[in-house]
Amino acid sequence: MNGGVSGIAGTFIGASYSTNNFLGLGETLSLSSQLGTIQRTVQFGFTEPYLFGRAIQSGFTVYLTRFNFNQAQEASILSGEDLTGLYNQLGSANLLNYVSNGYGFTTFLSYQLKRSFSRVGLAYGYDISNIRTLTTAATTYFDFLDFQGVGGPNSLSGIRTSKITPSYSYNTVNHPIEPTGGKSIFFSLGFAGTALGGNVNTLEPQLDLKYFHRGFRNGHVVGMHFLGKVLTGYGGKVAPPFARYYMGGENDVRGFAFIPSDQSVPVLNANGTNRLQRVVNSDGSVSFNQVTQTIPAYRLVLPGGDTMGVFNFEYRIKIFGPVALAPFVDVGINKLSLANQLKLNPGRLEQLNGEFPQAGFTPQGYIVPGTQVPRMSTGLELQVLMPVVNAPFRVYWAYNPYRVETTVTPPLAVDRSMFPNDATYNAALALYGTSIPYSERPNTFRFTIGRTF
DSSP: OEEEEEEETEEEEEEEEEEEEEEETEEEEEEEEEEEESEEEEEEEESSSGGGGEEEEEEEEEEEEEEOOHHHHHHHHTTOOOOOOHHHHTTTGSSSSEEEEEEEEEEEEEETTTTEEEEEEEEEEEEEEEEEEHHHHHHHHHHHHSOOOSEEEEEEEEEEEEEEEEEEEEEOOOOOOSOOOOOEEEEEEEOOOGGGGGGGGGEEEEEEEEEEESSSSEEEEEEEEEEEEEEEEEETTTOGGGGBBBSSSSOOOOOOOOEEEEEEEEOOOOOOBEEEEEOOOOOEEEEEEEEEEEEEEEEEEEOBSEEEEEEEEEEEEEEEEEEEEEEEEEEEEEEEGGGGGSBBBBHHHHHHHOOOGGGGGOOOOOOOOTOOOOOOEEEEEEEEEEETTTEEEEEEEEEEEOOOOOOOOOOOOOOOGGGGSHHHHHHHHHHHHEEEEOOOEEEEEEESSSSOO
């Protein structure tokens, strides 16, 4: 049994069971469940270490999950501090908040190459997801991003991802928890497509490298880590929004974009008061409703990246027993580097340009300049190894020399001729044409449990 309560992460309670020698034959059997305000999961797994009496590891997992994605909350969880205020600078309606419900299975095979530290593997997964959007930006983004190749709004139920992933790994790291030497190489290539029975088309190569070496003195260890991956759609489709990279943390908001949309604005009188329309209701009563008009506009979204790279460096100094001190440098970037992967489906684009020909919308979203620069953190970390969980408790302070301090300005898709008077035009500009200030913090103090790498 396990559980927890957090002002950031909400509450959860869970239970799990596993055995490493099922029926006395060395197999691993696991069953787990978690019920919480953010995530609910049920998972059953089985692993066979020697398939057909050979050194072939195989297994499968069956799962059912529900996930409540709140963009500000997830960033706060990953960073270890409440960043809700930072994200609220952008407006809560501009965050990609949604609820996903899914179920599926994964299965895998891996084989240790003879007289080698190398292993090759093959995994297959099939997932069916249903999405319910919670914000205006999420609705616009999920409905009309061209990830299903349809002319109208995407169906947000029955999203099927059928994916096969070959992999290669090489590992000479001499200890899983406190390494002092060795290197690790892992490469995989994920392929999902309609040819495998799904309706999502993606390619995703990934490279993960680790290196450890003795430092300048006994008890000192140099550690380096690099993770890089790219996600792209193919066959006329782009990657679905929930598959894109969201690294989390105030230094990981790697880029803003505006996508074409239509928005409703109130019509005002010349003196700035609301223009009302007299309406006779079905029961004969009379009411007065606000007059509105629909205009072309660019909707701000934080769409996630398609190209991610992270480099970590630590110099771990053993103080005594389980206590170590580690100066560190982290550099990361999460970019929208494939502009053709952020485009509206053709039907939506035709509809908008047919309704607002003067707007001249293009298929691609508009990526805000200056928001995709690399981020960097450097500082000092105190590590205390906790024997019960076999992971270090870490307290660290970091200075962030590379950060974004800018204003996010939407492109204008309207002009004065589209409005009945100056008051309505100015009100529309205040809603959809105003610059939004955005500033990241220069330093960070946090604590957490677990290794960076």
